[in-house]
Amino acid sequence: MAILIVKDLIKRFKCYASPADRLKEILFRKPRHREFTALDGVSLTLEKGQSIGVIGRNGSGKSTLLKILAGILLPDGGTVAIRGRVTGLLELGTGFHGEFTGRENIRHNAALLGMSREEIQAKMDAVEAFAELGPFLDEPLKIYSSGMVMRLAFSVAIHADPDVFIIDEALAVGDAYFQQKCTERIRRFREQGGSLLFVSHDMTSVKLLCDKVLVMDRGKVLGFGDPDPMVQLYNFVLAHTGTGENRVVVESSSTGAVGYGTMEVRIRDVRLSLPGVERAEVIPSGHPVTVHVDLEACAAVEELTVGIMIRDRFGQDVFGTNTYLMGERLGCRAGEHIEVRFACAQWNLGPGQYTLTVAAHRSRAHIHGCYHWIDHAVSFQVVHGGGYEFAGVARLPVELAVDRR
Structure with missing residues (x-):
């Protein structure tokens, strides 16, 4: 069953040379901007329980797409149909206030995600325990590091019981321990039937977490399919970036x-x-x-x-x-x-x-x-090449010693 359907999505931004040009455009009713098309006819269907990775160069439209799906931006064209609750981990600090404590921000952010007061109260202990911020929960957010903000944001978002969970690069600022903890929680979320949209430049994470991958460039969809060939297509796009499109030859x-x-x-x-x-x-x-x-x-x-x-x-x-x-x-x-x-x-x-x-x-x-x-x-x-047998992908040269006392 499709839980999210995006069809022919278009998003344009007006770019001004200076703030004064924006005022002049309003006063004199003459265009003083150039138009940038961030999304140009993007279509996507996310099934229940499916995980889709979105990859592409910087400026390809990935974050704009996710912001529209999370309700932060409105599209200029196309349609978005969502069945269920969508929560997102987008730009760090979105929905948080620097003067409020971590605990206060949990309540405010959870309410913005659509959780009722009863839900927030019932899950407060679980959110606090997952974030592992200890006494910092009662300190203002403005003294938090980016990794601490990420801990708080992820914990609130994943405990909102979303049908669709959106992640845009935010995990990259966390330490290795908390990244592994988040990855394990995402796996459990997927096993329970949750759907995932994941933007990352880490191709290993994309292959690990995603069933399908969408490749974007300059606001358009270049490809959609299994992770391995789509990562190959992404590498091909990077080769174009470094050498110029009309110089690149493709052969099988x-x-x-x-x-x-x-x-x-x-x-x-x-x-x-x-x-x-x-x-x-x-x-x-x-x-x-x-x-x-x-x-x-x-x-x-x-x-x-x-x-x-x-x-x-x-x-x-x-x-x-x-x-x-x-x-x-x-x-x-x-x-x-x-x-x-x-x-x-x-x-x-x-x-x-x-x-x-x-x-x-x-x-x-x-x-x-x-x-x-x-x-x-x-x-x-x-x-196996002889010697001791082992499990995993790496064979380390181990020497065994046993002492008895």
């Missing part, structure tokens, strides 16, 4: 891997090798492995960074590095062939299926100029 290989970039440097081959095995597809955990990346320079480039990223079967980033981060500064001449080898003395991954993404670009990240990026260039399987 015979293995189905998708590559894109300016192709000034091309990745010609990627393989994993074991001692005595030139091209390995099955790797025993803990054994030495070398990643080989063969490249051809189609033009002279002063800066060349070659990188790798290992992802598990869920698309989660497990490990990545590149030549720039490892302190190696490369360049190449037109027509030159280069082999870059990443040698790992112990391939300490847990048993399972993995993929390897490879990239050639400038500087430390591909947004600064992407020559060639290939998602899922290689697939491989890790199996």
Whole structure:
């Protein structure tokens, strides 16, 4: 059952060069503004119990969309149909007052979210306990850190028993302990049938929490689908940002891997090798492995960074590095062939299926100029490699000692 339906949503903002232009426009009835379209025909359907991530570059319209759904902004066109209560964790401090204490802000914010006085009273202890602010609950909000405000805001919003919970980057300001606590509470909220709209630049969190992902750019929807291909599309958008749209080439290989970039440097081959095995597809955990990346320079480039990223079967980033981060500064001449080898003395991954993404670009990240990026260039399987058995995605070199007294 659809709990939220957005159809052809449009939102425009008037931008003035100075505050005086706004007054002159009113007095002389002549336009003195430029119009910025933040949302341009955005449509979206959220089912009950579903979690949708919204990703895109800064300024793509993500926050504007969520503010309209939370009732903070009104659209200029299109329709929004919501069945049930929507609560949101948007800009920190929204709905709070700096002069009020934390406890007073709980009551006021909960009322703004539609909770009755009886509901607020019944859940006050649970909200306070989850926020873990101790004696600071009786201090004015103006002395709180941003992390403390986030604790208070999340605790109130999640205890409002929403049908749809909206989060816009706010979790990023919390400490690691409280982020994990929030993530676990969101999982429980979803298991109980709640729906989630989640905006983040943390692609690992998006893949972890979301069933589907909406990719936005310049106020429009670029794509909607499963998390892994949508994150690939987002990376492609970032490559456009760094190199210019009409310079980026997209191509697919015979293995189905998708590559894109300016192709000034091309990745010609990627393989994993074991001692005595030139091209390995099955790797025993803990054994030495070398990643080989063969490249051809189609033009002279002063800066060349070659990188790798290992992802598990869920698309989660497990490990990545590149030549720039490892302190190696490369360049190449037109027509030159280069082999870059990443040698790992112990391939300490847990048993399972993995993929390897490879990239050639400038500087430390591909947004600064992407020559060639290939998602899922290689697939491989890790199996138990002897020694002790273990659980999880990482095989740590553990030595056991037992003392008896």
